[in-house]
Amino acid sequence: MTLYERADWARLLCAHPAAEVKQAASDLAYRHTVEDLTLPQAGLGLMQLRDSALRDAYFLGEIPLARAHVRVTTAEGRQSEGGAQLLDDRSGLARAVAILDAVLAGGLPGAEAVVPLLERGRERCEALAAERRAQLAATRVDFSLLGTTDEEDEDV
């Protein structure tokens, strides 16, 4: 159904405006039965890192977190579970991504409409990555040249 790993789906879907993702999930929810296995929640997560000096774990701070876990059942009785944990404070968005996750994972009817969202999400992610690479490429510097140029010699 899709070339992308399931672990990448949420990232690719969240590259779109939330309204677009919610609309896609709403279309699928209209077609299938969606059951919340846990209540969609929005709150905070405490972000843990490891420092690179002494390798101690510590908490950098908190992040917004929304999560959902759903089961989607088709009219024919096929079922698939989906879930999402997002850095976001909209539980509705997490639920929408969880629905899309379930439909994609189970190959349920309607999944074919979600695949283009993944593809366009990849394009958006790639565009963002290209912008970051441009920040790096435009500012790459070779300090080993310090002191070897005429300008430096003149200063000396």
Added chain:
Amino acid sequence: MGYVAIKGGGRAIEGAAGAAEALRAAEGEDGRPLTLAAIEHQLRLLTSRVVSEGGLYHPRLAALALKQMQGDTLEAAFALRAYRSTKPRLLETPVQDTGRMRLIRRISSAFKDIPDGQMLGPTFDYALRLMRFDLAGESPETFRGIARRFLSQVPETDLPDTFPKVVDALRAEGLLPPAGQPREPAFDITREPLVFPVPRSAALATMARAETGSLLAIAYSNMRGYGDVHPTIAELRVGSLPVMLPHPVTGEPTEAGEVLMTECEVVAMYEEQGSSSVAGGRKPGATEDEGESGGPPVFTLGYGACFGHNETKAISMAILDRALQKGMRDGPSNPSEDPEFVLLHVDGVDSMGFANHYKMPHYVTFQSDMDRLRTTRTKAGGKAAGRNDEGVQS
């Protein structure tokens, strides 16, 4: 003396809020309200301060807090913390690997050549501090084309998204102590009070959400001589860290989103491995290659990190981390090495709250001070009169 009621206070407080709001909109008919997107992006470094000092990575809410507090970073961080206190804690993330940061800036002042090279990224470090008067009359059309023009001028590149850490290369050469195992669970400063001595993880977490100027001031005291860190920046990195959380169904690590952050490692004076004291050079009698304790000397490190793009804060934190490591081990010999002094005085919300509480009515306590002063003066006057009387009599 009795309690002094503030009659009509409610109306005055409402009026004060209205007056402040009126100043926010003082441009009148010509004014346009700031959009949150404009604050988040055009004042990105200001937003960065608020997300890190508020301790909550929510740039959009930080922008809202800045708008609401009319640019006061301390009040904005306070508002962000107040917001977070109303939200449930859903989880602690697994330990995230900052080696996965998608970088936009990466420099080292210790080494000219670092693996995969140095990239200055978006910085004012090498810019002249001259006013750009052209920005005063910037047209929307020109403004909207800036990013597009920049990107169009940069050729396609195959640079990677992530880069190896400089300290890992140093460690591989044996110039740093080998990476040890995690020593203890991370300390949660949002749930546990700081009762000294505190673990290093508490110090790191406290400094990560500290007020930038406070951290800088104490770190600067160390730099100027009230300390001996003498840091060199091994690496300073700015980028977006993908936060990996287990998928609710598969349990597989899944990217939940990104956090922009700054990370810094400073290399400081070397010391013998396993020694109980920091050494700027070898101990008497030890060879050049080997310290008295038997292990070859290695550099020591300080570590700093924070939400957002805030290099001054990350560098200051790294210097203080290194100073506190020494203070925690050997006892402090200056304020920047004293965990209690540093960690209890760098929080912006705490210190701003204490300073500003002096503006609140203290009529009862001050009335008491006045009463005591009058009584003391009366007694002193009585004694003086007595002395004078004695003087006259004598």
